[in-house]
Amino acid sequence: MSSQRTSIHGQWSSRLVFILAATGSAVGLGNIWRFPYVAGENGGGAFVIVYLLCVALIGVPIMIAEVMLGRRGRRSPINTMRALARDEGHNPRWEYLGWLGILAGFMILSFYSVVAGWTLAYVFRSASGMFAAMDAEAISMAFDSLVSDPERLLAWHTVFMIMVTVVVARGVKSGLEQAVRFLMPALFVLLVAMVGYAMGNGEFARGLEYLFSPDFSKLTPTGVLEAAGQAFFSLSLGMGAIMIYGSYLSSKASIPRTVGIIALVDTLVALLAGLAIFPIVFAAGLEPAGGPGLIFKTLPVAFGQMPGGAFFGTLFFVLLLFAAWTSAISLLEPIVAWLVENRGVNRIKGAAAGGGLAWLLGVPSLLSLNLWSDYTLFGKGFFDLMDYTTANVMLPLGGLLIALFAGWKLARAASEKELALAPGPVYEAWRFLTRYVVPLAILLVMLNVTGVLAVLSGMGR
Ligand code: TRP
Numbered sequence: 001m002s003s004q005r006t007s008i009h010g011q012w013s014s015r016l017v018f019i020l021a022a023t024g025s026a027v028g029l030g031n032i033w034r035f036p037y038v039a040g041e042n043g044g045g046a047f048v049i050v051y052l053l054c055v056a057l058i059g060v061p062i063m064i065a066e067v068m069l070g071r072r073g074r075r076s077p078i079n080t081m082r083a084l085a086r087d088e089g090h091n092p093r094w095e096y097l098g099w100l101g102i103l104a105g106f107m108i109l110s111f112y113s114v115v116a117g118w119t120l121a122y123v124f125r126s127a128s129g130m131f132a133a134m135d136a137e138a139i140s141m142a143f144d145s146l147v148s149d150p151e152r153l154l155a156w157h158t159v160f161m162i163m164v165t166v167v168v169a170r171g172v173k174s175g176l177e178q179a180v181r182f183l184m185p186a187l188f189v190l191l192v193a194m195v196g197y198a199m200g201n202g203e204f205a206r207g208l209e210y211l212f213s214p215d216f217s218k219l220t221p222t223g224v225l226e227a228a229g230q231a232f233f234s235l236s237l238g239m240g241a242i243m244i245y246g247s248y249l250s251s252k253a254s255i256p257r258t259v260g261i262i263a264l265v266d267t268l269v270a271l272l273a274g275l276a277i278f279p280i281v282f283a284a285g286l287e288p289a290g291g292p293g294l295i296f297k298t299l300p301v302a303f304g305q306m307p308g309g310a311f312f313g314t315l316f317f318v319l320l321l322f323a324a325w326t327s328a329i330s331l332l333e334p335i336v337a338w339l340v341e342n343r344g345v346n347r348i349k350g351a352a353a354g355g356g357l358a359w360l361l362g363v364p365s366l367l368s369l370n371l372w373s374d375y376t377l378f379g380k381g382f383f384d385l386m387d388y389t390t391a392n393v394m395l396p397l398g399g400l401l402i403a404l405f406a407g408w409k410l411a412r413a414a415s416e417k418e419l420a421l422a423p424g425p426v427y428e429a430w431r432f433l434t435r436y437v438v439p440l441a442i443l444l445v446m447l448n449v450t451g452v453l454a455v456l457s458g459m460g461r
Contacts, residue, residue: 005074007247009337010173015253020180021172021330022067022236022245022262027184028327029115030234031270032191032320033295034387036277038230040288043218044210047227048274050219054231055267058441061433062237062399063259065406068418070246071255076337077101077240080247081405090409097401101240102335104394106354108239109331110361111386113164116324117156117366118296119317121146126313131304136284136297139304143296153366158359164328165355168336169348172329173248179322187319191269194276194316197302202279210288211274221448228445229392234266238395238402241330244337255419256426292387332358361386393446400442407435 012018039047073080078098085094125131131139146152167176198204232238246255273295280298281288290297303313332354339350364372368381377385406415412431419427 005072007074008341010171010248011250012173012248013177015250015258017173017177018245018249018253019258019261020184021176021326022242022258023184023265024176024180024323024326025236025241025245025330026234026262026266026327027187027269028323029112029119029320030230030236030327031266032273032323033115033119033292034233034391035230035270036274037290037292037294038226039211039274040278040281040290040294042220042223042226043215044278044288045212045214046216046219047223048211048271049214050224050227051230052267054228054441055235055263057433058228058399058438059231059235059237060259060263061430061438062232062403063235063242063263064256064419064430065402065434066237066240066242067246067249067255067259068415069402069406069410070240070243071249071251072414072418073243074247076247076341077243077334078338079341080243084405084410088409088411088414094401094405094409097398097405098240098334098338100394100398100401101238101243102338104239104390104398105241105331105335106358106361107386107390107394108233109164109328109358111365111383112324112328112331113160113358113362114153114157114366114383115292116160116321116328117153118143118146119321119324120156120160121152122296122300123314123317123321126300126303126310126317129310131300131313132309134300134304136286136301139300140286140293140297142300143293147293148370150367150370153369154363157362157366160324160328161355161359161362163325164332165351167325167329168332168355169351171347172333176326176329180326183319183322186315187323188269188272190312190316190319191272191276193312194299194302195272197306198276198279201283201302201305203282204279206282207275207277207279210278210282211271225392225396225445225449228396228442232395232399233391234270235263236327236330238398239331240334240398243402244334245330247337252420256430292383396442396446400439403434403438403442407431407438 069084070080073084075083078095081098082092082095085092236242277295277298278288280302284298284301286298303309335354336347336350339345339353340347365383365386368383373381380388416427
C-alpha cells in the first residue's frame with residue numbers, strides 16, 4: 001500500500017531526470033575541490049584506494065537504501081522515516097535520523113556556500129586575465145588575499161546563497177534539468193581536456209604515481225575515516241538529500257542500476273580532477289597537502305600558462321559554479337520540504353528561511369579564515385570543524401542508521417518490492433552489504449579512530 005504514495009512536491013518527469021538531478025547533487029565541489037585536497041593531506045594513493053573501496057562497498061548500498069526509503073516514504077526525510085517506522089511497526093523515533101540530516105544539511109550548506117563563493121570570485125578573476133602574468137607563488141598569494149578579506153568572502157557567499165535559495169523557492173524540478181543536462185557533460189569534457197594539458201605540461205607521471213600507487217605507511221586511522229567521509233560527502237549520502245530526490249522518483253524506475261550510474265560518474269569526476277591537479281602541483285613545486293585552497297592555487301597556474309587560458313579558466317570556474325549550485329540545491333531541498341509539509345509555509349518562505357539560516361551559519365565559517373583565525377578547537381577553526389564533523393562524523397552516522405533501518409527494520413518483502421528485484425544475486429548482495437558490511441565497516445572506522453585518539457590522549461598525560 002505504502003508504495004502507492006505520491007509526493008506533494010511533485011515527481012521527476014522521467015528516470016533520466018532523476019539521474020541528472022542526483023548526479024547534479026553528487027558532482028560538485030566535493031569532487032573537484034574537496035577530493036584533491038583531502039587526498040593530498042592524506043598522502044595520495046593509499047587514501048584513494050580506501051576511498052574507492054568505501055564508494056563501492058559502503059556508498060553504493062547506502063545510496064540504494066536512501067533512494068528506496070525516499071521513494072517509499074514520499075516525504076521529507078523526517079516524515080519519511082517516521083511514516084516508514086510506523087508502517088513497519090517500529091519506534092517513530094527513527095525520525096531523529098531525519099533531524100540529524102537536516103542539521104548536517106545546514107552545516108554543510110553553510111561552508112559549501114563559502115567555497116562556492118571562492119569559485120564565483122575565480123570566474124571573474126579568470127575572465128580578467130589576471131593569471132596570465134603570474135607565477136605559482138603570486139597565484140598562491142592571490143588566493144590568500146581573497147581568503148583574508150572577510151568583506152569579499154561575505155559578498156560572494158551572499159550571492160551564492162541567493163542563487164541557491166531562488167532555485168529551491170521555484171521548485172527544484174524546473175531549473176535543474178537543463179542545467180545538468182548540458183553543463184555536466186561540458187564540465188566532464190573540460191576536465192578531460194585539463195588532464196590532457198596536465199599530461200603535456202605537468203609532471204604527469206608523478207601525479208599518476210601519487211594518486212594510484214599506494215603507500216600504506218602514509219595512511220593513518222584518521223585517514224581511513226576521512227576516506228569514508230569523503231565517499232559520503234561526494235555521493236551526497238547520509239543526510240537525506242538523495243532520500244528526498246528518491247521521493248520524487250517514479251515507482252517504475254530500477255533503483256540499483258540508476259545508483260550504479262550516479263556513483264560511477266561521481267567517482268570518475270573526482271579521479272579526473274585529481275589527475276588534472278596533481279601533475280600541476282608537482283610541476284609548480286607546490287605542496288600536495290596544501291589544504292582547502294589547493295585547486296585555487298594550482299589550476300590558475302595552468303590557466304595562466306596555456307594559450308586561451310583566460311577563456312578556458314573562466315569556462316572551468318563557471319562550470320564548477322554550476323556543479324556547486326546543483327549540489328547546494330540538494331542540501332537545502334530536504335529542509336524546505338519539511339518546512340512546507342510541517343510548518344504549512346509555501347516554498348518561497350521555506351527557501352528564504354532555510355537559506356537565510358544557512359547563510360548566517362556561514363558567517364562564522366568565513367570569519368574563521370581571517371579575523372577569527374585564532375579561535376580553534378582541536379587545532380581547527382570553525383570552517384574546518386564544520387567540514388570535518390559533517391563529513392567524518394554526521395554523514396557516516398546518518399549512513400549507518402539508514403543501513404540499519406533499510407537492512408534490519410524494513411521487511412524483506414518491502415525492500416524486495418521497492419528495489420523491483422526478484423530474489424537474485426543483486427538483491428542478495430545489496431542486502432548482505434547493507435545488513436552486515438556497511439554497519440560493521442562504519443563502526444570499525446569510527447572506533448578505530450576513537451581508539452587511537454584515546455591512546456594519543458593517554459600519551460599526552
Ligand atoms: N556531493 C556534493 C559534492 O560533492 C555535496 C553535497 C550535496 C552533499 N548534497 C549533499 C554532501 C548531501 C553530503 C550530503 O559537492
